[in-house]
Amino acid sequence: MNALAKKERLAAETVSDPRWATIVARDPEADGKFYYTVKTTGVYCRPSCAARLARPENIGFYTTREEAEKAGFRPCKRCHPDRPSLVEQYAARVTQACRMIEELESATSLDALAKQVGMSAYHFHRIFKQITGLTPRQYAAALREKRIRDELGRGSAVTDAIFDAGYNSNSRFYEKSNKILGMTPSSYRAGGIKAEIRFAIGECSLGSILVAQSDRGICAILLGDDPDKLVRDLQDSFPRANLIGGDANFEQLVARVVGFIEAPGIGLELPLDVRGTAFQQRVWQALREIPVGQTASYTEIARRIGSPAAVRAVAQACATNKLAVAIPCHRVVRNDGTLAGYRWGVERKRTLLEKEAVMSARELQA
Numbered sequence: 001m002n003a004l005a006k007k008e009r010l011a012a013e014t015v016s017d018p019r020w021a022t023i024v025a026r027d028p029e030a031d032g033k034f035y036y037t038v039k040t041t042g043v044y045c046r047p048s049c050a051a052r053l054a055r056p057e058n059i060g061f062y063t064t065r066e067e068a069e070k071a072g073f074r075p076c077k078r079c080h081p082d083r084p085s086l087v088e089q090y091a092a093r094v095t096q097a098c099r100m101i102e103e104l105e106s107a108t109s110l111d112a113l114a115k116q117v118g119m120s121a122y123h124f125h126r127i128f129k130q131i132t133g134l135t136p137r138q139y140a141a142a143l144r145e146k147r148i149r150d151e152l153g154r155g156s157a158v159t160d161a162i163f164d165a166g167y168n169s170n171s172r173f174y175e176k177s178n179k180i181l182g183m184t185p186s187s188y189r190a191g192g193i194k195a196e197i198r199f200a201i202g203e204c205s206l207g208s209i210l211v212a213q214s215d216r217g218i219c220a221i222l223l224g225d226d227p228d229k230l231v232r233d234l235q236d237s238f239p240r241a242n243l244i245g246g247d248a249n250f251e252q253l254v255a256r257v258v259g260f261i262e263a264p265g266i267g268l269e270l271p272l273d274v275r276g277t278a279f280q281q282r283v284w285q286a287l288r289e290i291p292v293g294q295t296a297s298y299t300e301i302a303r304r305i306g307s308p309a310a311v312r313a314v315a316q317a318c319a320t321n322k323l324a325v326a327i328p329c330h331r332v333v334r335n336d337g338t339l340a341g342y343r344w345g346v347e348r349k350r351t352l353l354e355k356e357a358v359m360s361a362r363e364l365q366a
């Protein structure tokens with residue numbers, strides 16, 4: 001058998017193994033169930049390893065890390081398969097944080113909690129939500145709500161109950177208890193000056209994806225390798241907004257956006273909250289008019305929006321796009337057709353364009 005055929009056979013074997021999909025998805029739930037080895041680097045990894053995905057023909061599967069080591073592979077320096085898994089470490093830290101929230105008499109900040117368990121605030125927020133299904137704030141509020149109900153049930157004065165339940169002023173209680181009391185949240189009364197933005201992070205074939213939604217629509221779709229960095233990007237983009245980890249309904253929305261990223265041709269039938277200068281809006285609108293499977297140059301876009309000299313400003317508007325794929329800045333290329341930069345990495349741009357080319361070719365055949 002020649003080398004190429006052998007390579008193809010090995011790749012096909014890996015790809016047909018259900019474990020391959022969990023590696024591609026970097027599924028943390030698969031951690032502990034098996035390890036995979038990479039022939040070219042000589043290391044073995046957990047399924048969720050964030051390292052660049054190896055070619056399928058170079059992958060091997062082992063049930064235990066002992067087996068992988070016996071076969072001559074070293075633990076990966078990125079995912080440390082020889083240490084307690086991240087999931088185990090996170091679960092321990094979240095449990096620790098829950099105990100702290102329960103024990104504290106008054107509200108504590110996200111920063112303080114995160115610091116106590118040795119994580120960044122954003123990372124901690126995300127992990128806490130992932131494991132408990134609630135944000136730390138929601139968890140603390142649920143505890144307080146229970147305490148308030150308990151106190152009120154015992155017939156104590158409302159104000160006493162409020163103080164006993166850990167609120168340090170009445171106004172704070174009424175503000176925080178809007179949900180409990182069913183009143184209109186004060187942020188709505190304030191006219192959205194400090195908008196609430198819900199967000200959640202998922203995984204797609206392009207890596208991590210953050211989807212954020214304001215009360216007007218999807219306001220950010222960010223792509224990257226590092227979920228923490230995506231949340232920081234979101235905070236930088238909306239510095240005054242109150243960021244809230246998504247609930248179960250929101251996870252469904254993320255799933256829809258991921259579906260759209262995997263197959264942009266189906267369109268994203270969701271309202272977008274596009275914020276930018278008038279010029280940026282014109283550029284972004286022009287980008288949305290480039291059909292799936294086609295590209296345009298920066299020069300062409302500048303001409304289409306009636307500002308032929310503004311090529312650099314067009315490139316700048318592409319670089320500040322916050323809605324990956326929904327505003328398809330990946331369809332803009334250099335005049336000679338080569339790929340210029342992409343806010344989320346030129347490799348992702350290449351992958352997206354290749355996928356779209358295949359899709360539109362299929363549509364033509366159909």
Ligand SMILES: [Zn+2]
Binds near residue numbers: 044076080
């Ligand atoms: Zn690894």
